[in-house]
Amino acid sequence: NTYVVSASVTNATGRIENLKEYIKDQDVQCVYWDFNKNDGYGGWNPKGCWTYNSSSDYTTCLCDHMTHFGVLLDVSRTPIDEKNEQILTLITYMGCGVSSCFLGITVLTYTLLEKLRRDYPSKILLNLSLALLGLNLVFLLNSWISSFGIYGLCIAVAVTLHYFLLTSFTWMGLGAVNMYFALVKVFNVYVPSYILKFCLLGWGIPLIILNYFIFFSCWVQNDVVFYVSVVSYIAFILLCNGSIFLVVLIQIRNMQVNQPAGTQNGILKDLRAVASLTFLLGLTWSVAFLAWGPVKVFLLYLFSILNSLQGFFIFVFHCLMKENVRKQWRIHLCCGAFKLQEYSEWSQTATVVPKHKPNPPNTFPFMASVRSIKSNSTQSSTVSLESSQHQMTITRPDLGKTLPI
Incomplete structure (x- = not known):
């Protein structure tokens, strides 16, 4: 995909020889x-x-001239002019830098705040964020690492970049599968080690594909390896995710239609759900498959902006706009007037408690053991991309108040 420049000697009628300096x-x-x-x-x-x-x-x-983000999935494999190349490179570095920062915040949030990762979608989101963070960081560091001129190091960077690209799409696909099980298939069956199995698939399948890439790239043309180990796999994931995306939207719409009058979501909330699903499932990457001919440059701009900023949009929709995440931030990270006490909502719950007989000494009131359906079945989902907050109340003997759980 580089320019081929030929050189010729003007007015040369015969063989060129007897040069003053030898070509060494x-x-x-x-x-x-x-x-x-x-x-x-x-x-x-x-x-x-x-x-x-x-x-x-x-x-x-x-x-080591790897530049704009579009080269990761440049299906047409044709170069563009130098001016647009420079602009796309600038967009790429800015977008990847911003995404890396906010993906880091997302990973820290879901890692340190245990209450946020009790359901399956949150754990899948954490793994997806890790994969995208690795992809962005390796892409940003690629040129600097390659500048050392060490062949083995260049190969290692290329393999690592390839691996994180494949793991990112694998986790996007697994997120779509979990969403399908939760909202469409709706089978209430306990699957042992559900997330562990997803982790084996999410981080293991790319290793298998990568071994194929490393083994066959020695003798197969690079274009063949690219289309087999990158384009075909990503196209398959995007096709499945796009199908599940449409089915889930239909399912959500049916659920809203069946709700009582006055409880349906507004247009803005529906648009937010669609945008959140689009970035979560990586559907914006499909733009690369349309980047051909006269629209190639325009779509490469769109591709580079949307996908280099995918990590930022994930942070916005799954951290900044989620009420339970903001609540945990205020509980654990804020101070002073902004700090939220974990049980500050006690005063807002019902305080009228039926009188009950005092408990015998050294005994405690009976409390049913409830295992959250979110963490034990595939019904864990993100219908409007905000986990439903189910509440139950128990009576605290000493305080006479109800506690939300």
């Missing part, structure tokens, strides 16, 4: 054609390129 193999230099040099006329530029191997028969050059 050890003096060979790897360069690329930089269109911005010499006031736009172009010129050779060695930046980011180095000689890996050279002999009298051939020379192997390596370059």
Whole structure:
């Protein structure tokens, strides 16, 4: 996918020989054609390129010019002009930097605040955020690591980038599968080690594909490896996620229609749910499959903006706009007037408690053991991408108040 530049000697009628200086193999230099040099006329530029191997028969050059985010899924495999390349590169680095920061906050939030990851969608979201964080960080560090000119290090970075790209899509697919089980299939069956099995699939399947990539890339053309180990897998995930996305939207709409009058969600809330699902399932990546011909550059801009900022949008919809996350932030992170006491809502609950007989000494009132359906069956879901908050009350003997659980 690089420019091929040919050189010729003007008015040469015969063989060129008897040169004043010998052409030495050890003096060979790897360069690329930089269109911005010499006031736009172009010129050779060695930046980011180095000689890996050279002999009298051939020379192997390596370059680290991985730029905009679109190259991760450039199905057309055709270059674009230098100006748009630079703008897309700037968008990519800004978007990946912003996403990395907010993905880090998302991971810390769901890791440190245990109450937020008691259901299956939250645990899947945590793994997806980790995969996207790895993808963004490796992409950002790629050029710097490659600048060392160490062949083995370059291969390691390429393999790591490939792995995090595949794990990101695998977790998007698993999130869609869990959503299908919860809202469409609705089978109330306890699945032992549910999340553990998802982790084995989410982090294991990309390893299998990656082994194929490493083994066959030695002799198969790069384009073939790219289409087999990247494009076909991602296309399959996006096709499944898109189908589940439509089915889930229909299911949510049916649920809203069956609700009593006056309880249906507004248009803005529906749009928020659609946008949240779109980024959670990675449907914006499908733009790359349409980036052909005259619309290629425009769609690459759209692709780079939406997908380099995917981590930021996940933070907005699944942290900033979720009431239970904001509540946990106020309980554990805020101070002073902004700090929320964990049981501050006691005063807002019913305080009229029926009189009951005092408990015998050294005994406690009976309390049923309730196991949350969220953490023990596949019915855990994000219908409007906000986990439903079911409440029950128990009586606290000493305080005479009800406690929400």
